[in-house]
Amino acid sequence: MGIHPDANRSVLVNIILLPGFNPGPYTGAGNNTYLIHAKTGSGVVLIDAGTGDQRHIRAVRRSLSQKTIDRVLITHGHSDHIAGVSALLSEWPGIEFLKMPWPVSDERYPVAWKSLADGDEIEVGTEVLKVLHTPGHSPDHLSFYCEKDGVLFCGDLLVKGSTVVIPANHEGNLVQYLSSLARIRDLNPRRVLPAHGEEIGDVVGLIDHYLEHRRQRDADILDALRGAGGSGTASHIVGIVYKGLSNDLTQAASETVLAHLYKLKTEGRVCERSDQNGAVWECK
Ligand SMILES: [Zn+2]
Known part of the structure; x- marks a missing residue:
């Protein structure tokens, strides 16, 4: 206090x-x-x-x-x-x-x-x-x-x-x-x-850093998908983008990757389909 x-x-x-x-x-x-x-x-x-x-x-x-x-x-x-x-x-x-x-x-x-x-x-x-x-x-x-x-x-x-x-x-x-x-x-x-x-x-500096970080995350996720032959599940992407992350933060990382995938889908840069593994994401 x-x-x-x-x-x-x-x-x-x-x-x-x-x-x-x-x-x-x-x-x-x-x-x-x-x-x-x-x-x-x-x-x-x-x-x-x-x-x-x-x-x-x-x-x-x-x-x-x-x-x-x-x-x-x-x-x-x-x-x-x-x-x-x-x-x-x-x-x-x-x-x-x-x-x-x-x-x-x-x-x-x-x-x-x-x-x-x-x-x-x-x-x-x-x-x-x-x-x-x-x-x-x-x-x-x-x-x-x-x-x-x-x-x-x-x-x-x-x-x-x-x-x-x-x-x-x-x-x-x-x-x-x-x-x-x-x-x-x-x-x-x-x-x-x-x-x-x-x-x-420095609020503008922090926000600019956040915006750059999110752009980089988009790029990392698209790279992970391309590296996996163009498609993969969200948990597969988490394993690549957040390699070595401690277990107690994995849930948050999964939520964040999914948030990026939904954004990329809105922008027409990825699409989502279902197979026996659940949702699979593909680069466009
Ligand atoms: Zn909160």
Whole structure:
């Protein structure tokens, strides 16, 4: 827990970074949640709920001092961002929980969700957070932008020093993800605070790196198919492109390869057919 090292660079809102205490192979050091309130006016917002770890709840309580949380904004329905809603609700029964609907996720949690959509504005004291729909990592993925301060809370859209998994078997979509990246590149926020890892200093540089990485991945996958005589299964491609990857990350690699294959199919560069091994992908 602590004040974000760069918190004083925000002019209009105070931002307190509260870690979720859930490190792991898919969460890195664990999730970041952000408690924010405007420097003028009342109202406290928490961005992302953590997982309900009592150390997180205690840290939130300490940071609030005598205040309460008015709203919890969820960037998206993956469990490391949302599973803490029940623990937060039992601690602060008046909280409103807001997110973009994604029934397969939302129905798992016993809270009365309020819907958010692209372009909505959320008041935080005298300031406003603008809701940006940035799908691709998940269909319901939102980013929150404090326009006057130039601060973007980007959820899992960007992670410094890493790329983002596109879970194609769970409604991840690489075409949408690339278009979300382009939108944030155009926005060019002054500060970007992610749900995992450190603050992102050079957002345009990171996005350009991501775009190049995805182009290279497309090329690697097409090369793997050509090297296999023009066709192969997704798991065959994973074995070539991610040679030597540890077992606990293979699932994520499979999802990502599939996300690229669906994108390449949309672009007419590969086609998919079924045989006794399941889906087989072919170069065009
Ligand atoms: Zn996620």
